[in-house]
Amino acid sequence: MPDKKKVVIFLLLVTAYSSYSAYLYLRPPFQAEPIDELADKGKIVWQENNCTACHQIYGLGGYLGPDLTNVYSKRGAEYIKAFVKGGTPIMPSFKLSEEDMSALLVFLEHVDQSGSSDPRNFRIHFNGTIEQ
Amino acid sequence: MALSNNNSKPVSHYFLFFALILLACGVTYGTIGGLQYLIPGYLKETLSFEKTRPLHVSSVVFWIIIAAVGSMLSYLPQHTGKKIYSSMLARIQLMLMIGAALAITIGYYAGIFGGREYWEFPPLFSLPIIIGWLLLIYNYISSIGNLFKQPVYVWMWLTGVLFFLFTYLESLLWVIPYFRSHVINDMTIQWKSYGSMVGSWNMLIYGCGIFLMDKISGEKKYSYSSIAFLLYFIGLFNLMFNWGHHIYTLPTHAYVKHISYIVSMTELLLLGRIIYKWKDSVSTARKYFYYLPFRFMVAADIWIFLTLSLALAMSVPAINVFTHGTHITVAHTMGATIGINTFMLLAFVFDILGEKSYYVKQNRKSIMIGFWSANISLFIFWISLIGAGITKAIWQMKSNQEIFGEMMKNLWPYFLSFVIAGFVLATAFWIMIVPLFRKNPQSANDK
Numbered sequence: 001m002p003d004k005k006k007v008v009i010f011l012l013l014v015t016a017y018s019s020y021s022a023y024l025y026l027r028p029p030f031q032a033e034p035i036d037e038l039a040d041k042g043k044i045v046w047q048e049n050n051c052t053a054c055h056q057i058y059g060l061g062g063y064l065g066p067d068l069t070n071v072y073s074k075r076g077a078e079y080i081k082a083f084v085k086g087g088t089p090i091m092p093s094f095k096l097s098e099e100d101m102s103a104l105l106v107f108l109e110h111v112d113q114s115g116s117s118d119p120r121n122f123r124i125h126f127n128g129t130i131e132q
Numbered sequence: 133m134a135l136s137n138n139n140s141k142p143v144s145h146y147f148l149f150f151a152l153i154l155l156a157c158g159v160t161y162g163t164i165g166g167l168q169y170l171i172p173g174y175l176k177e178t179l180s181f182e183k184t185r186p187l188h189v190s191s192v193v194f195w196i197i198i199a200a201v202g203s204m205l206s207y208l209p210q211h212t213g214k215k216i217y218s219s220m221l222a223r224i225q226l227m228l229m230i231g232a233a234l235a236i237t238i239g240y241y242a243g244i245f246g247g248r249e250y251w252e253f254p255p256l257f258s259l260p261i262i263i264g265w266l267l268l269i270y271n272y273i274s275s276i277g278n279l280f281k282q283p284v285y286v287w288m289w290l291t292g293v294l295f296f297l298f299t300y301l302e303s304l305l306w307v308i309p310y311f312r313s314h315v316i317n318d319m320t321i322q323w324k325s326y327g328s329m330v331g332s333w334n335m336l337i338y339g340c341g342i343f344l345m346d347k348i349s350g351e352k353k354y355s356y357s358s359i360a361f362l363l364y365f366i367g368l369f370n371l372m373f374n375w376g377h378h379i380y381t382l383p384t385h386a387y388v389k390h391i392s393y394i395v396s397m398t399e400l401l402l403l404g405r406i407i408y409k410w411k412d413s414v415s416t417a418r419k420y421f422y423y424l425p426f427r428f429m430v431a432a433d434i435w436i437f438l439t440l441s442l443a444l445a446m447s448v449p450a451i452n453v454f455t456h457g458t459h460i461t462v463a464h465t466m467g468a469t470i471g472i473n474t475f476m477l478l479a480f481v482f483d484i485l486g487e488k489s490y491y492v493k494q495n496r497k498s499i500m501i502g503f504w505s506a507n508i509s510l511f512i513f514w515i516s517l518i519g520a521g522i523t524k525a526i527w528q529m530k531s532n533q534e535i536f537g538e539m540m541k542n543l544w545p546y547f548l549s550f551v552i553a554g555f556v557l558a559t560a561f562w563i564m565i566v567p568l569f570r571k572n573p574q575s576a577n578d579k
């Protein structure tokens with residue numbers, strides 16, 4: 001393979017990749033509405049307490065605890081609060097301020113409203129693709 | 133290599149030593165994390181799972197990245213025939229990496245998080261990593277000069293260093309509110325960056341792998357061949373566009389999923405080639421099997437086959453719906469990062485540090501025991517995780533699910549064999565790497 005050809009292929013791939021990246025940054029799946037300050041703060045609380053180490057959102061995260069994508073609609077705010085405050089034999093109890101706790105709940109509500117993570121809701125097509 | 137002598141080791145060796153320490157720590161944290169699976173509440177007050185998991189994952193990910201850089205910096209002068217452009221820059225980079233790793237570790241122990249999966253530390257700690265990486269890019273480009281008439285591994289290393297920086301920065305885009313304003317947008321970019329980042333360190337590692345195979349066989353035919361470049365471009369294509377297979381179940385753009393489904397399937401070509409080349413590989417393996425680094429390469433080859441088969445299956449969305457969110461994903465991740473990345477990196481480490489080591493020669497037998505124990509235990513480890521994953525996958529699809537805690541109790545036998553195998557695996561790594569740290573006795577140097 002001559003060097004020139006390699007450079008051309010490389011540059012073509014890089015151009016395609018950059019365009020794809022830029023397109024995704026500018027056209028995200030959900031149009032950025034006015035940012036919900038509280039949900040945003042709740043996300044930071046989620047990260048700073050590293051809930052992801054044991055929990056998943058949309059199946060991504062650690063696996064010691066359950067997926068929490070739809071816990072908000074399934075269990076409700078009070079139930080979540082009780083778990084976070086009290087912990088379980090495995091889950092530590094988190095001493096969150098009232099403010100952080102309500103932010104966290106708004107974040108979990110936001111996650112819940114974004115879709116369902118339950119694999120039972122998918123329709124499987126013959127060509128291997130799936131649809132919700 | 134003539135460039136090094138025993139008194140003043142090249143800086144690349146210190147990258148490797150530092151990386152090996154991270155590996156030793158990382159597998160130890162992994163074992164503690166495993167015990168927490170078995171014994172609910174184990175060390176909950178002092179080192180709960182939200183600390184052990186990031187300690188484990190960040191340590192081993194840094195092991196992979198830093199060892200890959202160290203190997204590349206060791207092989208680079210062997211390729212060019214002259215020293216790397218600036219060992220001072222490399223030294224500064226190493227200092228920055230060590231500083232970052234220390235800060236991150238202390239932070240984890242203290243419960244200071246703020247990042248996301250794999251990089252759970254506060255984003256500010258990324259600064260030294262990024263600065264160090266910029267130095268590496270400058271150092272690398274200055275060392276190779278230009279790309280003309282270069283073998284494939286020079287291209288792969290360049291791709292690896294450039295894409296790691298890009299994807300690492302991309303993984304930090306969330307600090308800008310625009311990117312994190314909606315969880316789906318945020319997770320799309322997060323997994324876009326992670327998927328490609330793995331591809332970038334694989335470029336560094338596979339590049340070193342090709343270099344080492346050339347060196348062992350004493351010919352450079354392959355690394356200049358068209359087929360080598362073709363496979364490199366398939367790899368690059370996948371690095372860029374296959375990441376969507378991590379997020380098939382995320383309600384993101386449908387085209388992201390279709391693109392990655394199609395692109396991922398091009399890896400069937402790689403799988404096909406492995407099978408096609410099987411006989412050749414076996415006869416080469418027989419020829420060089422006595423050589424320690426080569427043995428690790430053979431082990432990695434087998435793990436490439438197993439991992440790629442599992443990965444291809446999981447890249448079909450219809451199968452992914454079942455495996456996603458289960459320990460099958462962990463089997464895949466650890467199968468790849470241990471079986472492929474770690475074994476290949478150990479091949480380089482034994483080639484670079486082990487060649488002249490008196491204690492590696494002395495301990496050849498125990499290293500071999502470590503090697504076989506690591507492979508056998510990894511297989512049991514892998515199968516146990518897949519078993520746990522299948523059981524959970526069935527549970528996920530049931531209409532009348534028992535509660536989560538009950539399901540986890542049913543997985544206990546799998547976790548037990550996972551943890552026992554993990555303990556053997558960790559011990560095997562310790563046995564293999566400890567001799568590398570021992571200084572040669574004076575008498576061995578004089579010879």
Ligand code: HEM
Nearest residue numbers: 062063064162163165166192461462465469470474554558
């Ligand atoms: C070189 C050796 C190792 C490497 C490179 C490695 C790598 C990894 C990676 C990348 C993950 C994240 C998995 C994911 O998110 O899908 C992980 C998780 C984990 N690893 Fe390892 N690992 C190694 C050895 C071990 C050992 C010896 C054990 C001992 C049992 C272990 C136990 C664990 C546990 C418990 C998790 C967390 C699973 C969860 O999220 O619930 N690892 N490892």
